[in-house]
Amino acid sequence: MATPSSPESTAAPSAITLAVDCMGGDHGPRVTLAACRAFLERHSEASLLLVGAPAALAGFAAHPRARIVAASEVVGMDDPVEVALRKKKDSSMRIAIQQVKDGAAQAAISAGNTGALMAIARYLLKTLDGIDRPAIAPQLPNAKGGATTVLDLGANVDCDAEDLLQFAVLGSALVSALTGNEAPSVGLLNIGEEAIKGSETIKKASQLLRTAANSKDLNFYGNVEGNDIFKGTTDIVVCDGFVGNVALKASEGVASMIGEFIRVEFSRSIFTKAAAIVAYPVLKAFKSRLDHRRYNGAALLGLRGLVFKSHGSADEVAFGHALDRAYDAARNNLLDRVRARIAHAAPLLARQEPAVPADATALHV
Template identity: 45%
Template sequence: MTLPRIAIDAMGGDEGVRVMIEGAALARRRHDRFQFLLVGDRARIEAALENHPNLRAASEILHADDIVSGDEKPTQALRRAKTTSMGLAVDAVKRGAAGAAVSAGNTGALMAMAKLSLRTMPGIDRPALAALLPTLGKNDLVMLDLGANTECDARNLVQFAIMGAAYSRIVTGLAEPRVRLLNIGSEETKGTGELRDAASQLRVATAELAMSFDGFIEADKISRGDVDVVVTDGFSGNIALKAIEGAARFVGDL
């Protein structure tokens, strides 16, 4: 079976074309059925592909004249979407030319383009940033939101739980992922009103949502392996993620 192509914004990210092509080549080595649509400056992509013949054979190049800069406002990026590598990569998914789009570029611009072009699941108001993190157990952990929505109400948190559980089911194969809300304590009385309200709604709705809601979890316990989805607002989630990354670098540098 041939998998849908992955559209890659080859110009996105701090390191640009070389690193994006190396990442695609690594993915191709691990999953030899992957096909790619590499979007960006054709000449620079062709040059980067010279050292990766297997990737070149599995790829098509879509030329883009422009890129989205790291400090560009989402509204500005949206106006130029039809000419930028990021915008054309997202549009490839909309057109059915690719099954997914990958970019390491401007996060705000990517979220805006994705929401405008691809929309959200029925009943979901906002997209969220998610990551798959390793744990001390046998499972990988889905954590969201990691920075797309700094202010969230209970409705948003419930929707993030729905999306996170759906992602976990697809990626890990779990029938009923264990979901928890990130909080300053595990007791039902802890946290903001939005967190407590979201917890109440999830306790009632878990049966019809194909998930197991296990209440609150503190940040120091998320990697133990006894939870599959951790839900939080983007402000707290981004801080937690950066703390995890910093701790990993610290341990690695010891």
Template identity: 70%
Template structure:
């Protein structure tokens, strides 16, 4: 029901997704009338919900008032009761703040995770993706949170991009370890120790331009910085795309040039098409939840479905959990010796 366009986008995307994945099953959650077109689809179950969380509804409304919203009922589908859930992953194009709050309330966080984070990908110069988190769920992060993001993000890249040991960069304002504020410096120590303990593949500090250089598979940052970086990139891309359009329509000659350059420009456009990498993961919850961009069209929304499908097939939830448990165990092991549970990973380094 969510997003700027609702079922007019999500239903065609679901139809196409089912056609392309003969082993996939969908559970569609929403108002009866909206779901009617999907009534006789194979491998598709309809679950009715009477309410809809609006894109501008405050979190409180989604959390306390609309108890039969499609968002809430959809999240409920992935809640495991006695190890079993009705669905493996939940995908929504709705209100991000509400989705995070309701998911956190219904699903709870995994052991060892203080706060869930939002992870998404940006394109890089190798025509690959750089995964980044947190993108806005947490505006104040401790060094410990940043370590948790690194663990969760590594599990995500391993599951979705098939890289077992993704490289991790800590977003900073210089490569040297002495750069940054106190939290970032401390996070650098924790990440370095986790790398030495074999829990992650830590590269070191990276800067904003490294996101697009593809210096590391994963970039870790607090949600404030991540959100500003994401929106700055979106804003620059929109401006440049507008400028190119303006230049190629400025005069009859420019229009002719556009016609001739069309195949080249089209290929360029495809290469940087943000719809191709739609679908952010809400990590750290006891269930898989993915967020599509609200403005997604059917092609973009189908890609969010694909990402959720890959993540669940590749056991993302278990992978996140395993990485967190390994870290907690490393911590306990070293705590026995040092009585300093916080320094875990650090003391492992010396072991």
């Protein structure tokens, strides 16, 4: 894999263009356009295709590195996948992904609804050879001050061992593109060292990952537990989409509860309020370390094109991070890296049995 050793040292082979679904997310153009403007200022070599209602995007008409691509429809946050896919063929989400398919952009970014984004991306771009089910791979903050990439988080339920191996290969390509670490460590999410260890699927996945480590396809660390995601034990944690989604949401739940407890305790009396004023800079620094906006931008992996998902509620800062992540992935040739890793691991990725039936994201339209 003759890929650059560090993103920092890489001159982009050519200027990168991103296609942005400007209408998606809870806030639409108000947030996405402000983030796009700041992005263009940060990256003087980058160009954007701004997809959406021309009237809403008119402010960019004269920008030398932005071009408006008209789309007459918007996928709603609550639109069923079928509606997004079959009824709204001129949606900003779909047109943005179409730019990637047509080669006009190297990656698409949307804050629109996850199910629709995955379904449209899969329908338009198709999965890569050797990959059965694309995965969603966000990054979560860890105690080491870095980020742990976890996949799959939500797109695939009832994953089998082969799916988990594919996720490990995809995640390794992503982390190497974003960090320059060519051998990121992979942990398999399991339930610990006790006598009752994991399900049959996990046991089989563990064997597959060990084989992949032996053939130098992966840097497999071994089993990890839920807390290892936040300890930062490994660069990558692979898991079934159901398990990953529950772990992520439970973690968000704990963090909110703790935040609320801190708020309540500091506002309990005049004395605690005074303490809050004194502690304000510390609490602010603490909050910024946990700022989920810094981790916004999950990759949809396993497709014949790059697509990134921003959180629907992202503000300008958060959406900007998603744009940056897509930009880094594109200029560090994530797609080539994924292809190279799949090619290298091809003998392992060839399934012994037929793949699981296509899930709900594989609608035929």
